[in-house]
Amino acid sequence: MSVPVWNPAVEFMERETLERLQFINLRQTVAWALKTPFYQRRLAEIGLTHPEDLGSLRDLRKLPYTTKDDLREAFPDGLLAVEREEAVRLHTSSGTTGMPTVIYHTRRDIDHWTELVARCIVAAGATAHDVFQNMTNYGMFTGGLGLHYGAERVGMLVIPASSGNTSRQIHLMRNFQTTVVHATPSYLLHLHSALAGEGVTVDQLRLRKAFIGAEPHSEETRRKIEILFGIQAYNSYGLSEMNGPGVAFECVYQTGLHLWEDAYILEIVDPETLQPLPEGRTGEIVMTTLQRQATPLLRYRTRDLSHLVGGNCPCGRTHRRLARLNGRGDDMLIVNGVNVFPSQIEDALMKMPEVGTNYLIQLEKRGSLDRLVVKTEIDPKPFTGDPRDLDDLRERIGEALRSAILVKPVVELHEPGSLPVSEGKAKRVVDLRPAF
C-alpha cells in the first residue's frame, strides 16, 4: 500500500539530517528570540547573548523553560520578535479574564503553519477530492482557521461551517456530500444522536473521515465514532502557543501522533523535577518552536501529558509519535465545544458581594451534552433571610456567568464554609465526565 504523503522530503527525512536541521533552526529561533525584551533578559541570565553560544542541539537543555505565566507577563508585545508591521495575524486567548496571552504570526509563519496542517490532512488519507466541513470555531480559536488554511492548501473543497448549529451542520453534510469533518469527539457523538431528528440517516451521508481533537478522549470513543458513522477518525494535537492544530497528527495507521520535528523540538519531562524522561514514560510535553519568527518560544511547558511511542511507524515517517494525550494539565475546560477558563468563572463570581469565597466547578455528562454546575457559597453578611432573594441571586449569577463564558451553568448555592477550601485553581474543578 502506498502511503499518502504531502512532503516526502521532510516527512521521511533521515533522523540525522532532521536533527541537523533542528540545530540550524534552533540557532535561528534563538536569534529571533534575542530580539524580544522577554528573552533578552531571560537568556542574559544564563549568559547567552548570541545564537552561536549554542554549540550543539544538546545545548537546548541549557535554555530556560517558558511557561504560560511568562506569556501572560510578556503580554502583549514582550515576546514579539518582529516589527508589528511584519505580523499579519494574532491569536489571543480570551481577554475577559484580564490575563490574556497572544501569539503573533508573520506571513511566513502562517505559511509554515499551513504547510504543517496540510501534511496532517494528507497523512490521514484525505485528498484534494474531499469535501471538508470544518466544525470548529473560527475566530480566535486556532482550530478553525488553522485547519481551514491547511485544507485549502491541500485543495479540498472547504465548508467553513464553524461550530454549533447541529441542524445546519447535518444539512450541509447532506447537501454538499461532505466527506471529511473536523470536530471535537463529543460534538460528533452529539451530531450522530441528532441525525434522526433531522430525518437523515448515516447512509445518506458520504462521510469517510473525521479529524478529532481539542479534548481528551479514549480509544473507545474514537472507535465508537468510527462505528457509528462508518468512518475513520484521526487524532489531532495542537495548542495555540504552538500555532494551533498541525503540531501532531495520526497517519492512516493510527498508531500515535507524528509530531513534526522540523518545526518543533519535542521534550517529555517530569513535571516535578523537569528532568527529561525516557521513551515510553509519561510526562509533560515541552516544545520549542523552530519556524515561527514573530513569536518564538523556547522550551514551552505545555502542561499536556503524554509519552513517546517506541519503534517505527509502518508509514515510514521518521518524525516521532506522541501517544494519545493522557490528560490536560492546562486549566482550560471545554464545555460543549466552548472554551471556558475557570478564572472567568471566578472573576464573575467574585464581582458579586453576596457570594462567598469558595466555589466549585463541576462538569457532568447528560446524554451526549456537557453540563456545567457552578457551586458557590453565600456570604453570611448580606443574607436577608428571604428565599426569594436567593432565587434572584442564583438567577443573577447564572446570567453573569452566561455573559462571561457563553455557557449557561446550573448554579447551586451552598452554606458558608461548606465547600472544600483550595489554593490551586485546578482543585476547584471536578470533571465527572467519563474519560471517554
Added chain:
Amino acid sequence: MAEQLNVFVDNRPGRLNAVTGVLRDHRIDIRAMTIADHGAYGVAKLLVSDPRLAHRALVDQGFAAALKPVLAIAMEDRPGGLHELLEVLAERSINVLDAYGFVVAPGRRAVWCMEVDALDEAARLLAARGLEVLADHVLYRLEAE
C-alpha cells in the same frame, strides 16, 4: 412585633441537625419550625425562645442567618378561625408570603405566624378586628395555660 429566625441550610443530611444543635447548646427552645425548600438549599424558619441570642450563636458558627419580623396572631383553635383572619388581609390586598401555625393548647389556643408584604398595616388591621398580635416577649413565653 415577633421575630423569626431564617437560616440558610444546604439540603443534605445533617445540616438541619447542625442548626438545632447550636440552639440546644445555647438552651434555646424551638417553638415552631418550617422550611422553605428550594431544591439544593432551603431556608429554615424558626420561632425560638430567644431569637437575638439564637441569631448571634448561629452567625458565630458561620451560618448565614437573619432575623425577620413576622406577624404572630393568637387565635382560638377552632374551625374557621384562620379563614376569618385571611379574609381581613384579602380585603386590603395584603399578600401573604409564607405562613405556618402551631397549637399552644389543643382545642383552645393556636398561634398563626405570617410573613406579609405590609407588616405594620396588617398588624393594625388585625388588632382593629380584635385579634391579638403577639409581641415576641409574649409569644416566646406562651404556656398551655
